[in-house]
Amino acid sequence: MIVRPTDMEQTLDLPPGYTLVALRELGDAFAHAREIAAEAEAGTLVWVRRYDLVEFAVVLEPDEPLRSARRAFFAGMNALGDAIAAHCPPEREVTFDWPDAIRFDAGLLGGARLGWPAECTEDDIPAWLVFGVILRAADMAHVPEVQAASGVSLLSEGFEMVDTDAIIESFTRHLMTAFDRWKERGFEAIARDYLERLPKRKAGERRGIDVNGDLLVSMPAGSGTPERSSLKDALGRAAWYDPQARGPKFG
Template sequence: MAAGPVRQNDLRREPVLPPGFSLVTLRESGDAFAHAQAIAAEAGAATLVWVRRFDIVEFAVVLEPDAILAEARLAHYLAMNALADALAVHSPPERPVLFRWPDALTYDLGLIGGGRLGWPTDCPENQVPDWLVFGAMVRATTMSPFELGQTGVGMAEEGFEEVDAVDLIESFCRHLMLGVSHWQDEGAKAAARRWLDRLEKVVGVRHGIEPNGDLIATSQFGTERRSLTEALAKVDWLDRDSGAPKL
């Protein structure tokens, strides 16, 4: 069965969000991640900002943590889990939805999107931030035939038939709420373990997550620690010129 395009009416209808969420929509030229951070202090938790783009599913959500910043960043793993779960629900069967450290989302080993985490720049590591913002992008369509050397993929080209931006956003919010519930019952470690279950595997390497979110990679050659804060600052999956996941 041929892959169909993402539904066109996704830009005309609005997501039906769970109770407690509020929706802010931006025009195609908007920046969900930046806008959510700009309004986070006033708008409050569960504010979702959505950019009405055809080629990219782009949105951001405001979170209000109850832990100090050094621990609150673990919410990145919680939100990435929700993003992957939302994509997996709508994906063709037996095609893996995985993570690349720390914030890239792959589908069948092709880069399809990613997440970003923002917080107040003046918040010390040992204080509770007023807010966090998780921003997400998933490529709806590459809008071009596959080219040699291309590692990025799009939903339309990969068989996500009859799935649009609204479907993905609604699913993300439901999975995020479920993840928050599990976090409250089981703690942040459970969210980190779930994220690790989807991390692209490296033969001979065992991974773990530290209480501050850093990644520990252990192999026969020793142990390497990778800083979550430094890695999040790079946003390696994002093409800053196009404002979309890298192809």
């Protein structure tokens, strides 16, 4: 069920250019955003109001072919990382697992997904993209204690309850900044910001993000072709996401 923000006790303070669509607790922000994306305007933000998860999705309107438009995912990840870092306790680290998982002090906090029209080819400009986020806000009562101990939640890591909504509000502002940065300085600026939060697997390795969003990794002394990790394939797996629990995995 959709709820008008005026019907709710609390809403979000979003900057100009965003339109809020609020769902009841059992709603699915990512699925709903994809359902309405064809008719919705860019900047439509679908939010599920629940205490145990921070769950939202935003509709984007790309202006380049799908093959390269997927790179908008990295702008979203940067905005999410910056939003969490702005509200977290001091001297705590926000990092990424390639390409879509969010870790806080090394524990899996959640992740992001990207959706696009099923009929869109790699060479077509998609009518829309949807960037969806789920973060674990609080320990989940139905999860066994031993399993829950391997997870990380915002509240268990020192965030305040008011921070959960503030993170979404902060994300919307950081996302606008990220796209402005892309426009002014090119995608390389977005790639650098993203890679700063992606831990290196080996000392001295060199990383870059290709025009199609793939991760390229090479060693300084290497003369061969860089190792390539497909963004499209990784987004399809969403390794951080548990579809049965409809939330982040533990561990």
